[in-house]
Amino acid sequence: MIYTCTLNPSVDYIVHVVNFEEGELNRTTSEAKFPGGKGINVSRVLKRLNVENKALGFIAGFTGTYIEDYLKEEYIDVAFTRVKGDTRINIKMKTEVETEINGQGPEISAEAVQALFSQVEQMQEGDVFVLAGSIPKTLPHDIYEVLIKKAASRNVKAVVDVSGKTLLDVVKHKPFFIKPNHHELGELFDVEVNSIEDSVTYGRRLVEQGAENVIVSMAGDGALFINETGVYQATVPKGVVKNSVGAGDSLVAGFLASYVKQGDLLEAFRTGVASGSATAFSLELCTLKEVEELLEQVVIIKIE
Secondary structure, three states: OEEEEEOOOEEEEEEEEOOOOOOOOOOEEEEEEEEEOHHHHHHHHHHHOOOOEEEEEEEOHHHHHHHHHHHHHOOOEEOOEEOOOOOEEEEEEEOOOOEEEOOOOOOOOHHHHHHHHHHHHOOOOOOEEEEEOOOOOOOOOOHHHHHHHHHHHOOOEEEEEOOOHHHHHHHOOOOOEEOOEHHHHHHHHOOOOOOHHHHHHHHHHHHHHOOOEEEEEOHHHOEEEEEOOEEEEEOOOOOOOOOOOOHHHHHHHHHHHHHHHHOOHHHHHHHHHHHHHHHHOOOOOOOHHHHHHHHHHOOEEEOO
16 A cells, blocks of 8 residues: 655645736636645545555644545545644735745644554555655654654655755665655755756765665756666656646656556656656646656666
């Protein structure tokens, strides 16, 4: 079973406003609501790729109920832990200059954290545990480290999709898979990553520090897959980018969907790149049909 964990999910409220005027009454021309959060995105794409999974994390109030009901309608298994308050609402305003307002989220009690720990302690050898997204301020900064160690004690494969110091902290615990983009890779080591050679250098450093498999996404330059066996580069399919939100989460989901079915890391890399591109070329998260249509365009070569 694949488990995803979103510590601070959201309801993403997307509004389109023409000629926004500050201080005046503005009316939307269109609007939409979606469950938000990196782990939740991974769960939704996995299901679209016909891979069963279970969504974990913390939800609260009527907004939390909305997320839970939305995922159930997509036939995704959920086992969220309820806390007091309301799950946050993130407002994304599409106008001449895009503006985002992100909520803080509810306070998470020690009892709720312990409930999540208990869920991890019941996982079985061979399961996959996806930790994705930022850590809420009300939780200990090292909670990902604690969770990945508990997963490792059960021989559960950990997948971590976070940025900044948090990623460096968890790499030493030997995650199965991590996925920084080239900007995040540079931030990790306080350098500028401007070339494929730079991405290889610092991607390999993550492998040396403990990560089993690393994918570095490099926008138009494709993506790199790095592990102890070598370095591989994948081309990016051709298409018009319409939406970058969720593309990285789709890459993670595509990688895992292929890997659990076939056990082939390079084919998983190919499917991951196709999935991320399919979401980028769409206004919503990718579908199986969209991913399959792009697979042949993803060419993988060994570069080292």
